Amino acid sequence: MSDSQSSKDFVPGCMRCAKCNFRLQRVNLYMGSGTTGPGDSKTEPCPNGCGPLWPITWEQEARECWAAADSLFENLHAERDQLKVENGALLKDAERYRWLRIADWWRSPVCVIRNPKEQAKLGTDCPSGDRLDAALDAAMGKGEQA
Numbered sequence: 001m002s003d004s005q006s007s008k009d010f011v012p013g014c015m016r017c018a019k020c021n022f023r024l025q026r027v028n029l030y031m032g033s034g035t036t037g038p039g040d041s042k043t044e045p046c047p048n049g050c051g052p053l054w055p056i057t058w059e060q061e062a063r064e065c066w067a068a069a070d071s072l073f074e075n076l077h078a079e080r081d082q083l084k085v086e087n088g089a090l091l092k093d094a095e096r097y098r099w100l101r102i103a104d105w106w107r108s109p110v111c112v113i114r115n116p117k118e119q120a121k122l123g124t125d126c127p128s129g130d131r132l133d134a135a136l137d138a139a140m141g142k143g144e145q146a
């Protein structure tokens with residue numbers, strides 16, 4: 001804290017530990033009016049035993065808020081990109097299902113059969129999992145449809 005800094009340079013009631021980054025926000029409750037206001041900015045020991053808590057200047061606060069906003073913005077972009085990837089996979093599955101639900105046995109290269117143990121003959125190809133995805137993708141790619 002330099003001599004050129006006055007109390008108006010500090011965020012009222014905000015203190016920080018220089019070692020562990022612990023942040024204290026002092027708030028006063030005014031019982032008469034039922035309102036709150038910022039507490040003072042007097043130093044006190046860090047509860048983690050590191051040393052004193054120091055008042056935070058408005059510039060420090062602004063820089064920290066800007067960094068936090070940047071971080072949140074980047075996190076949101078990363079999450080949005082991840083959701084786009086997941087959504088793409090879900091859309092592909094939904095597209096396959098919509099294609100399969102109208103596929104019929106006489107026109108489609110792939111369709112659904114109820115009671116396959118009784119209906120499927122020996123040697124019948126009954127793809128599932130990735131093989132079913134590939135069979136559907138191939139049929140959809142050829143424009144074959146029920």
Ligand SMILES: [Zn+2]
Nearest residue numbers: 017020046050
């Ligand atoms: Zn500390």
